[in-house]
Amino acid sequence: MSPLAPLGALGRAVLRLLGEVGAVALYALSAVSHVVRPPFYAREFGVALIQIGWLSLPVVGLTALFTGGALALQIYAGGARFNAEAVVPQIVAIGIVRELGPVLGGLMVAARVASSIAAEIGTMKVTEQIDALVTLSTDPMKYLTAPRVLAATLAVPVLVAVGDSVGIMGGYLVGLARLGFNGAAYLENTVNFLETWDILSGLVKGAAFGFIVALMGCYHGMNSRRGAQGVGRATKQAVVSSSVLIFAANYILTELFFAA
Amino acid sequence: MIELRGVHKAFGTNRVLRGVDLFVARGTSMVVIGGSGTGKSVMLKCILGLVEPDAGEITVDGTEVHEGDHDAFLARFGMLFQGGALFDSLPVWQNVAFRLLRGALKRPKAEAREIAVEKLRRVGLSPDVADSYPAELSGGMQKRVGLARAIAAEPEIIFFDEPTTGLDPIMAGVINDLIREIVTEMGATAIAITHDMTSVRAIADNVAMLHDGVIKWTGPVADLDASGDPYVDQFIHGRAEGPIAAVR
Incomplete structure (x- = not known):
């Protein structure tokens, strides 16, 4: 084996990665252009909204509830080290609305929806239904991708808002039942501490994460290879890539919104 | 009429089409035969513009396939896919009337449904089937629904990709008779690809043999048995010995 072989393999991997990034970027631009140009498929959009938004409510809600509760316990135990147990409501609120609500909501939607x-x-794709769409004069980008991308971009912020409320409620319930907080004081501290931008920034993140999830689901589905193995691989890649992109986008958006 | 001149298509190093020349006259039924993996489906997809050829020219009534309004071009076609390619999420009647519910050919919903039910009846399916979903139907029924969808907008040109694959001989005979009737009745130009020699004799006016990426022989179906072409002879008699390698 040539001593340069590992370098060659690395180069090929980098080229493959760059090619994939370029293909995803072009696909994203095409998806956005189809979202804003007619014709619009209202029925497909409605179905996608129910599938992505409404049916994800239980999983996002439960995730937020338990996360809020666990966060309250952690902050109380950690805060006790420097007599800061009283800040539980504020830290739970800001932690949930700025970070955990959008990120965990996005990840749960990625797992379920992507x-x-x-x-x-x-x-x-593998059963030629995409080809059939084309022969029936229907653009698959417009019929399949655009409604899903638009629905996810609009639905995930709503899911994040619900997740924020339920997460704070989780912290509140644990605060009352396990940590001895006064209910009215807990809520008052939460409401007084949060600023509008804390909540809005989380919702903007939710929209970005929703876009990523639907885009990755559609991209990998459209590029699925033949057979059950091809579909399985596409499904796995959709979940992995959307999860990684959610973390990356979360960091970039946090830098943009909150860096000093 | 449909004309292919010197059409080439490769996928990576696999040269599937190596200069296909084919002429299909208006209102006639051409059946393309050939072994598995010889590029018959790719050729159909090239004509439809689903796959772009690397070289060569494809014209329909003298117009290049990739010129002009592609939606208007596709509106002239109907296609029956090998596996039916029915949309799982839509009931049967919406599959059949898909083209009539959106786009340039859009009709009121009630009218589209009426046409769908009529087309279902045309392919021997009762109106009760209209509200079923494709997954609830047998393979033969799915094929018939696919056929109803292919003819729903009364296209000038119809393609059939392996119309009888996976069907029992009786159902295959029913589908063959339906295709022949529909093509004759509508005066449509048809291209079918198949391995099934019963289908060939039932559907074809003309036959073309595709092998090694080129058309080896073409002629009227009546001349098929006396073609004198060793590839055609081997294929239609299903012999292992001959110019076509049995193991490919």
Whole structure:
């Protein structure tokens, strides 16, 4: 084996990665352009809104509830080291609305929705349903991708808002039941501490994460290879790539919104 | 008429089409035969613009496939896919009337449904099937729904990709008769690809043999048995010995 072989392999991997990044960027631009140009498929948008938004409510709500509760316990135990137990309501609130609500909500939607979109579109691809759409004069980007991307971009901020409320409620319940907080004081501290931008920034993150989740689901589904293995691979890639991109986008948005 | 001249298509190092020349006259039914993996489906997809050829020219009534309004071009076609390619999320009637519910050919919903039910009846399915979902139907019924969808907008040109694959001989015969009737009745130009020699004899006016990425022989179906072409002879008699390698 040539001593330069590992370097060659690395180069090929980097080129593949750059090619993939370029393909995803072009796909994202195409998706956005199809969202804003007619025709619009209202029925497909409505179905996507229910699938992505309404049906994700239980999983996002439960995740937020338990996270809020655990966060309250952690902050109370950690704060006790420097007599700061009283800040539990404030830290739970800011932690949930700025970070944990959008990120955990985004990840739960990625697990539930990106996988389902990739599997559905991937199956359509391998069973020639995408080709059939084209022969029926229907653009798959417009019929399949645009409604899902728009629905996720609008639905995930709403899910984040619900998750924020439920997460704070989780902290409140634990605060009352386990940590001896006064209910009215807990809520008053939470409300007084939060600023509008804390909440809005989380919702903007939610919209970005929703866009990423639907985009990755559609992209990997559309590029699914043949057979059950191809669809399985597309599904896995959709979940992994959307999760990683959510973390990356979260860091970039936090830098933009809150860096000193 | 549909004309292919010197059409080439490769996927990586796999040269699937190596200069296909084919002429299909208006109102006639051409059946393309050939072994698995010889590029028959790719050729159909090239004509439809689903796959872009690397070289060569494809014209429909003298107009290049990739010129002009592609939606208007596709509106002239109907296609029956090998596996049906029905949309799982839509009931049968919406599959059949898909083109009539959106786009340039959009009709009121009630009218589109009426047309769908009529087309279902045309392919021997009762109106009760209209509200079922594709997954609730047998393979033969799915094929018939696919056929109803292909003819729903009364296209000038219809493609059939392996119309009888996976069907029992009786159902295959029913589908073959339906295709022949529909093509004759509508005066449509048809291209079918198949391995099934019963289908060939039932559907075809003309036959073309595709092998190694080129058309080896073409002629009227009546001349098929006396073609004198060793590839055609081996294929239609299903012999292992001959110019076509049995193991590919």
